[in-house]
Amino acid sequence: MFNKILVANRGEIALRIIRTCKEMGIPTVAVFSTADRDSLPVKFADEAVCIGPPPSKESYLKIPNILSAAEITNADAIHPGYGFLSEKAEFSRICAEHDIKFIGPAPESIAAMGNKSMAKETMENSGVPTVPGSEGVVESLEEAKKICAGIGYPCIIKASSGGGGRGMRVVQEESSLKQAYSMCKNEAETAFDDPDVYIEKFVEDPHHVEIQVLADQHGNVIHLGERDCSLQRRHQKILEEAPSPLMTPELRKEMGDAAVNAAKAVDYEGAGTVEFLVDKDHNFYFMEMNTRIQVEHPVTEEITNYDLVAEQIKAAAGKKMEQKELKMRGHAIECRINAEDPEHNFRPSAGKIEVFHTPGGHSVRVDTHAYAGYRIPPHYDSMIGKLIVSAPTREEAIKRMKRSLEEFIIEGVKTTIPYHIQLMEDENFKKGTFNTKYLEEFKFNPDN
Known part of the structure; x- marks a missing residue:
C-alpha cells in the first residue's frame, strides 16, 4: 500500500x-x-x-x-x-x-477513450453497440453532408476531444448543417485545442444511463450497476439516481456486459464509467467512457455498499479484486447543490456563505467542502456540495430527498436548492417519465 x-x-x-x-x-x-x-x-x-x-x-x-x-x-x-x-x-x-x-488507468487507456471518435471505433471492434455515424473524424463539409444524408436527420456534430456539453451541435436539416459544422469546429478548437469533429445520428428523447465499472491489474473487471443521469441542463447533469427508473434485469445484464467488454478492450484499471444513451425501445448506444471517478459516484456507493475511492486506491496498489455477486439495495438519489441563481437563468453566485446548515437523519449524506464563513471563489465550478439520500424504494427516496432539501439552509449566496425541491414535487419526475431534454421544458417558479 x-x-x-x-x-x-x-x-x-x-x-x-x-x-x-x-x-x-x-x-x-x-x-x-x-x-x-x-x-x-x-x-x-x-x-x-x-x-x-x-x-x-x-x-x-x-x-x-x-x-x-x-x-x-x-x-x-x-x-x-x-x-x-x-x-x-x-x-x-x-x-x-x-x-x-x-x-487511475494507464495513459494508453486514457488516450484510447479520451478521443471520442477513436473510442467509438474501439467499441465497435469490441462488439459494444454504438450510435450510427461517421467512422472517424469528418474532414470536410461535403463529407458531413454525405454522412448526414446516409444516416438521416436529425444528426449531432461532436468535438472529438469534447466533454461537458461543449463542442456539440444538433442539426435538424441540411440547410443548417454548414453553420453548425463551422461553429462546432471553432468551438472545439477554442475549448480543446483540437478542431476535429465527428457526426452521429441524434437519438431523440433518450435516457442517459451509465454503468460503473471496476478493474484491477490482474485482468478482472466487474460492474456495479447503473446510474440514470438524464436530468440535465445544457448537457450538465444536476441530478442522478440509481437504479434507473427504466431499467429491467435483462437490460441491466446486457448493458453491464457491454460496459465490462468496453473496459477490457482498453486494458482498464481502477474505477471508470461507461455512458450510454437508451431509447424508448430499450436500444442502447455507447456514448463515451469517463476514465475517472464520477461526481455522482455516491449513489452507487449507497446501493452497493462499496467505497469506490478505496477500490481505486486498492487497484492502483496492485490488490486483486474480490469477485462478489452484485447486490443492489433500495434506491439512491443525488442532487448537486450549486451556487447558482435559478431565478436568473442559473447565473453563478459567488460570495461568502453566512449560514450553512446541512440536513441529517437516516440514510442522508452530504458531501461538501463548504461551511459558514466560507467564501466561494469565482474561479472554479459552481458546485458547493452534493446531497445524497437512500431508501428502500424510489418513492421513499424522493420523499426523503424533499425533506432533506427543505432542511438544507444556505444563506449569503443563491443556490439550486429551491429548484431541486420543485423537481421532487414534479409528477413526471415522480413517475420516471423524463428524458435528457426534460429540463429544457421544466419551468422553475420562484414563488412556489
Whole structure:
C-alpha cells in the first residue's frame, strides 16, 4: 500500500478522497491555490502545499507544480479526483516517469477513450453497440453532408476531444448543417485545442444511463450497476439516481456486459464509467467512457455498499479484486447543490456563505467542502456540495430527498436548492417519465 497520497484536486472531491485515505491509514497531501487557502481539504489533510494563484491553468492544471509538491512531501501516489488533470494521459505518463503512481488507468487507456471518435471505433471492434455515424473524424463539409444524408436527420456534430456539453451541435436539416459544422469546429478548437469533429445520428428523447465499472491489474473487471443521469441542463447533469427508473434485469445484464467488454478492450484499471444513451425501445448506444471517478459516484456507493475511492486506491496498489455477486439495495438519489441563481437563468453566485446548515437523519449524506464563513471563489465550478439520500424504494427516496432539501439552509449566496425541491414535487419526475431534454421544458417558479 502507498506511504502517502497527494490529492491533485480541490473542493468536495478532495475532501472525499482525504476521508477514505484516513480510514485506510494513508497520510495525505492537499494542494491548493491561493483562493483555496481556507478550504476544508487544506485543513483536514496531513500536509498542504500551495501550488499557485487562483486561475486553474496556473495551479490545478500546472503539472510541474503538482509534481514538485509530491516530491517535496515524498508522496508516492497521486489521486486526481475528477476534472482538472484526471483524464489527461500526459499527466498519467509523467507521473509514471517520476515513479509516482497515478491512481487511475494507464495513459494508453486514457488516450484510447479520451478521443471520442477513436473510442467509438474501439467499441465497435469490441462488439459494444454504438450510435450510427461517421467512422472517424469528418474532414470536410461535403463529407458531413454525405454522412448526414446516409444516416438521416436529425444528426449531432461532436468535438472529438469534447466533454461537458461543449463542442456539440444538433442539426435538424441540411440547410443548417454548414453553420453548425463551422461553429462546432471553432468551438472545439477554442475549448480543446483540437478542431476535429465527428457526426452521429441524434437519438431523440433518450435516457442517459451509465454503468460503473471496476478493474484491477490482474485482468478482472466487474460492474456495479447503473446510474440514470438524464436530468440535465445544457448537457450538465444536476441530478442522478440509481437504479434507473427504466431499467429491467435483462437490460441491466446486457448493458453491464457491454460496459465490462468496453473496459477490457482498453486494458482498464481502477474505477471508470461507461455512458450510454437508451431509447424508448430499450436500444442502447455507447456514448463515451469517463476514465475517472464520477461526481455522482455516491449513489452507487449507497446501493452497493462499496467505497469506490478505496477500490481505486486498492487497484492502483496492485490488490486483486474480490469477485462478489452484485447486490443492489433500495434506491439512491443525488442532487448537486450549486451556487447558482435559478431565478436568473442559473447565473453563478459567488460570495461568502453566512449560514450553512446541512440536513441529517437516516440514510442522508452530504458531501461538501463548504461551511459558514466560507467564501466561494469565482474561479472554479459552481458546485458547493452534493446531497445524497437512500431508501428502500424510489418513492421513499424522493420523499426523503424533499425533506432533506427543505432542511438544507444556505444563506449569503443563491443556490439550486429551491429548484431541486420543485423537481421532487414534479409528477413526471415522480413517475420516471423524463428524458435528457426534460429540463429544457421544466419551468422553475420562484414563488412556489
